[in-house]
Amino acid sequence: MSENDEDRLTDVSKRAKEILHASAPPRADAAFRERLKGDFVSGQISGRTVPFPQQWYRRAAAPALAVVAAAAMIAIVVEFLNRGPAWIVSSASGDGVVQIDGESIPITNLDALRARVRPGVEIQVPAGGEIGIFSAGGLAIQLTAGTEITVPPPPARWISRHVQLYARAGELRITTGPRFPGARLLVRSPDAEVDVTGTTLAVILNPIGTCVCVFDGTVRFGPLGGDRTPVPAGTRRQMFRDGSPPLDEPIRDMERMKLGMFRDASRPLLYGEPAE
Amino acid sequence: MTLDLDLEGVRRRDAGALVALFERYFDRLYGIVFRLVGNRSASEDAIQDVFLRIHRAAHQLDPTRDPGPWLMTIATNVCRDHWRSSGQRLERASASIEGNPGLAETLSHGAKSPELEAQTSERERLVQEAILRLQEPFREVIVLREYEGLGYGQIAAITGHNETTVRKRHSRALAELGRQLSEMEL
Numbered sequence: 001m002s003e004n005d006e007d008r009l010t011d012v013s014k015r016a017k018e019i020l021h022a023s024a025p026p027r028a029d030a031a032f033r034e035r036l037k038g039d040f041v042s043g044q045i046s047g048r049t050v051p052f053p054q055q056w057y058r059r060a061a062a063p064a065l066a067v068v069a070a071a072a073m074i075a076i077v078v079e080f081l082n083r084g085p086a087w088i089v090s091s092a093s094g095d096g097v098v099q100i101d102g103e104s105i106p107i108t109n110l111d112a113l114r115a116r117v118r119p120g121v122e123i124q125v126p127a128g129g130e131i132g133i134f135s136a137g138g139l140a141i142q143l144t145a146g147t148e149i150t151v152p153p154p155p156a157r158w159i160s161r162h163v164q165l166y167a168r169a170g171e172l173r174i175t176t177g178p179r180f181p182g183a184r185l186l187v188r189s190p191d192a193e194v195d196v197t198g199t200t201l202a203v204i205l206n207p208i209g210t211c212v213c214v215f216d217g218t219v220r221f222g223p224l225g226g227d228r229t230p231v232p233a234g235t236r237r238q239m240f241r242d243g244s245p246p247l248d249e250p251i252r253d254m255e256r257m258k259l260g261m262f263r264d265a266s267r268p269l270l271y272g273e274p275a276e
Numbered sequence: 277m278t279l280d281l282d283l284e285g286v287r288r289r290d291a292g293a294l295v296a297l298f299e300r301y302f303d304r305l306y307g308i309v310f311r312l313v314g315n316r317s318a319s320e321d322a323i324q325d326v327f328l329r330i331h332r333a334a335h336q337l338d339p340t341r342d343p344g345p346w347l348m349t350i351a352t353n354v355c356r357d358h359w360r361s362s363g364q365r366l367e368r369a370s371a372s373i374e375g376n377p378g379l380a381e382t383l384s385h386g387a388k389s390p391e392l393e394a395q396t397s398e399r400e401r402l403v404q405e406a407i408l409r410l411q412e413p414f415r416e417v418i419v420l421r422e423y424e425g426l427g428y429g430q431i432a433a434i435t436g437h438n439e440t441t442v443r444k445r446h447s448r449a450l451a452e453l454g455r456q457l458s459e460m461e462l
Contacts (some may be wrong), residue, residue, distance in 0.1 A: 008389065012458060013453075014454075015454055015457065019332050019403060019457055019462055020423070021422065023400055024400060025344060025423075027306075028302070028306045028310075029320070032320055033302060035324070036327060037299075038328075039329045040294060040298055041291050041295055045328040046324065101441050102438065102440035102441050103440075103441070122444075148374040150411075168448070190410070226412055237418055251373070
């Protein structure tokens, strides 16, 4: 792809560019701008004299810096100990090429996948493949064909246990393990958010919106930035992109079966016990 | 390229040089920050933080280079810090502009007649709403590429991602924006 890739854009993307380029630049409030300019030039931004500490300040800063350094060291140690078990690719099946941060990796090359999958990477599963990842005791996630996500950090052990997973396409199945209670996973699609606190579910990004199928436990599900309401076990809720009211109905037999199989297959990974 | 600015003066924090730098870059940096964080009050907080960091780090400025990328990196980092802060998540829920009456006013600056201004305001509101619905990494790429006209390599240097990732994000973000704008009948 060249730097100037206009010719490769779809009509929809070209139209988006035209609209963006036609929009007016935002302007700051003139009084605010002038005040900030004065503060910037004088070094008085936020009421502080910015860069030039006086001698007394330097003397006072030495013990303070020691305290800060000690606190930073403690924070580093706590952060290290607090990290949840790393993601491990437990399975990769089918055929095709997985895209991880733009790098192409054959789905059959499990070692390469294991080396590349880490928090923050973008994964795109090929149309003929399926990948499973898990964080021991915490979460197992199955990425079905065509799924695109950004891998979240694994849930931490004690503090800051909220993580977000960005999903852009496809279907993913999620089940939680014995170390998950107290943690929270927020799955964000382009138009909806699913709040997972302990359950087995599927999140399906389809052309009309986003759907969740809850196998056990409860999730909270709602539009992006809006209220999230509970979806109980055995229920499938479709959230519509066009703003239509959400539709609740019983979970479909096929998805119930797939989620049950997924949960059972994940038990040895999450609980360290044989599958039932 | 130094763009006739007195960058040595900026390094020394000379008042005249700082004024020139401010005048040259304020509107551009404010545009980036506003597009990324999405409402006036948060943008004012963020741009203030941007210029505070510029002032603090002025002595690190390389006078032999165009300061634009350095400044845009600071602005982008400030916005990322802003997104990470817990308070911002609450603001974001209301950033879809119904709760943000200053947004349309901010964006429609320069419209002529009341009717034209109203049409322009509504259009700008919808465009900004569509941008805000993008996930943050995609929003960064759109703003830097489409509004600032940066190349993929420059965006990669600013955001700390590789060029391939930037290209992919740009392509996906444009497609997603196009879809949203079509739904908004723009």
